[in-house]
Amino acid sequence: MGEVLAVDLLNLNADDRHFINTLLGEGEVSVRIQQADDSESEIQEAIFCGLWRVRRRRGEKLLEDKLEAGCAPLALWQAATQNLLPTDSLLPPPIDGLMNGLPLAHELLAHVRNPDAQPHSINLTQLPISEADRLFLSRLCGPGNIQIRTIGYGESYINATGLRHVWHLRCTDTLKGPLLESYEICPIPEVVLAAPEDLVDSAQRLSEVC
Template sequence: MKAGFWIAPQGDDAAMTVMPIGAEPLQSARKLNYLATRSAEEMIRRCRRTATLLPELADALAVQKADQPGRLFDITDFPNDDRELITQTLGEGEVAGIAALPSGLLAQIQEAVMAGVWRIRFTDPDGRLLADYIEVASIPAAVRQACSALPASISHGPAPAGAMNVMPVLTEIGDRIGRYNNGDPAHIITFSLFPMSPDDMGFLQATLGAGPVQLTSRGYGTCRVVAAGVRNIWSVQFYNAMDTIILDTLEIAEIPSVAIAAEEDFRDSEARLRDIEEAYFK
């Protein structure tokens, strides 16, 4: 069991890494080189819907703003070969995760190697694929939708025996979420530098609860982002190569910035996608 604010119940670690439905893990070299293979040439010749989609994605990236809603591209009814070619072309980027929607559907999320381009697959409670989308956005809309039904305030009883600092922390959290508006700078509480006893952490976890979103970012090291059971509260933990927490924080924000594509990402991804289209699809 890991230390820190987010302690995963037995078996829950597996939910942090969700493979796309029907896909197998891909090696980086294969992802980078697939389009240059003979198999890819043959697939590209017959997958014209993919060839049509790529410039549409690039056009969407050209006008996308970080603070604006994204654009969805429905590929649910694409032929299997087209969807496989899209998987190979977009690759797997730094951010992946899951979002449980209020409707009961589960959104499986994978960022492409082009930041700001996302593959979103919706499944029912039995795991059946219902919809398959590509989304150009700073963060998939499913993440915000999943958090929309969360309560906006916290309530709790008296501090437990052995508590040291949990009550001032809860007061700070309650004050900050009460004043928070979307777009405000994030407020960060760093537990790595703050004395919290096991009783403090246990009471804090029980008070805030676990929310419907889990994301993992694998940029410079691993970062796990988990929504609490209260709106705009997130556990953000950074891990070293030994899977040990090196920075344990609670972030009050609409979405933590570590999971969001920045404005410059859209322009870079547009250029990269147009290069791929020019090199392999024309």
């Protein structure tokens, strides 16, 4: 996970909050997390890679407002490890039209249960699979409570599933349409994380404007 540094912004006055909002802007990664206490965390990467605005709300009430520096914000690390590890008993009943759904399910479960076998990617785009296979895998994984969107070369939508460290990733391009669909087995997909060199670069850029 690495070190995550945090500054509390909850009690800033309106002028200071406006300054922070203008300075940070909006970067390439945004995250929503539905918390167990019915609150929701909204996370937006700044234009400075590795700098994250983390806000948590319940309804219209702002409960937390923090600025964090790190490869990923603490709330995301915590939420990504909450689900239990799966067992083969979770396999849903077979459905008509299955082609490769069952072996892919066993591959996925094997890597989830073995941290030494992570990260691992199951690229559905490169495999002969049916809609029944997709449905079977979706039923196996179940819904999660984290939604991530990244922009850059096209858009990526990365949803946590109900299984620990299993993410459903879809990459699209406005002109070319779908580019990639995969299941990623890892604590947090690499495309979301800020690299150490990005953090160094952001610190240098911040020192120039502050």
